[in-house]
Amino acid sequence: MFTPGAPVPDSAPWSAAVGQGGGVLRSVNIGALALEAGGELPSVTVAYECWGTLNGDGSNAVLIQHALTGSTHVSRGDSEEDGWWEGLVGPGEVIDTNRYFVVAANMLGGCYGTTGPSSIAADGAPYGSRFPFVTIRDSVHAEARLADALRIGSWHAVIGGSMGGARALEWAVTFPERVQRCAVVAACAASTAEQIAFAQAQVLAIRQDPNFAGGDYYDGAAPTLGLGLARRIAHITYRSEAEMGARFGRAVQPGEDPLGDGRLRPSTGGSVAGRYRVESYLDHQAHKLVTRFDANSYVAITEALMSHDVARGRGTLREALAPTGCVEFLVAAVNSDRLYFPAQSEELAAALPGDVKVRRIDSAIGHDGFLTEVATVGELLRESFFAD
Known part of the structure; x- marks a missing residue:
């Protein structure tokens, strides 16, 4: 059942929530958004794609978060272009769109439909240099407004790799009551000095x-x-x-x-x-x-990702993660990753409530293994969140 957060805008895309063809870019205006670093964006549009149909009680919704230069296009759906996690989402796939309603939102500050520097401000000109500093946490608050608009009170799972993993983790900490399961793949609790x-x-x-x-x-x-x-x-x-x-x-x-x-x-x-x-x-x-x-x-x-620190303003990492005790976690690392080292995934898992073990993606490719090893990622997700 839908649990309201922020007020739902009049333009809420309810028709999308009850089911339409997937893989088509849509958007909703969520109104003004106050920002973590101060100030606000007076009018924010969030772009998203969705696949499948939301069930009556809204319990089958899955949110997938893209990486730094990724987009909302996770899967082909009704479009002609393959998605960046093609083979993971769709009818009969691991995240089966015959059973689940899947949403992918463009990051705040992006250029694939969500309000960003190239968006037109109230004066009719692009924001450009006037676009304010935004954080991962700001984007998650915007995505929560999108969830409200779609009448999604709680996600069956929030899943992301790299920067998407940072957003998924921030969702679980900021709104633990709205996240049942969280997958953090090739990501860490806070951006490191390197x-x-x-x-x-x-x-x-x-x-x-x-x-x-x-x-x-x-x-x-x-x-x-x-x-x-x-x-x-x-x-x-x-x-x-x-x-x-x-x-x-x-x-x-x-x-x-x-x-x-x-x-x-x-x-x-x-x-x-x-x-x-x-x-x-x-x-x-x-x-x-x-x-x-x-x-x-x-x-x-990139600057939003530099600011990523799930414990900012929340005490120690273990204290910050304490509210996620009700969330089931999958933490996965690429064994050859030299950007997000597996040891950083181990640090995150050790600080989470309960006994969370880091699962490994065996790939010689490096960090991009979370994108290229779709079968392995899919099997980990199936075992953890989508078993029959």
């Missing part, structure tokens, strides 16, 4: 792009060089040294010669003409991101 350091390098790469214009670039050239460099830095942390070594080694990109004839690359002013294959790979990853993501959103969401 994670913040990697993130700062990415943010500065964007801000120091001449086209960034302090964040007000929407009427001119976008800071694609800075965003591309940020993506390269990030992607190095997403893959393991062993995986890159086995996949690329010192191989040269076909048709190119890293030694060249001594000519400098015009774009760098320092490297010789040809590329190694690993360089080409990073260039490809950068190009893909700059064609689909907003640089300001990358900054806003």
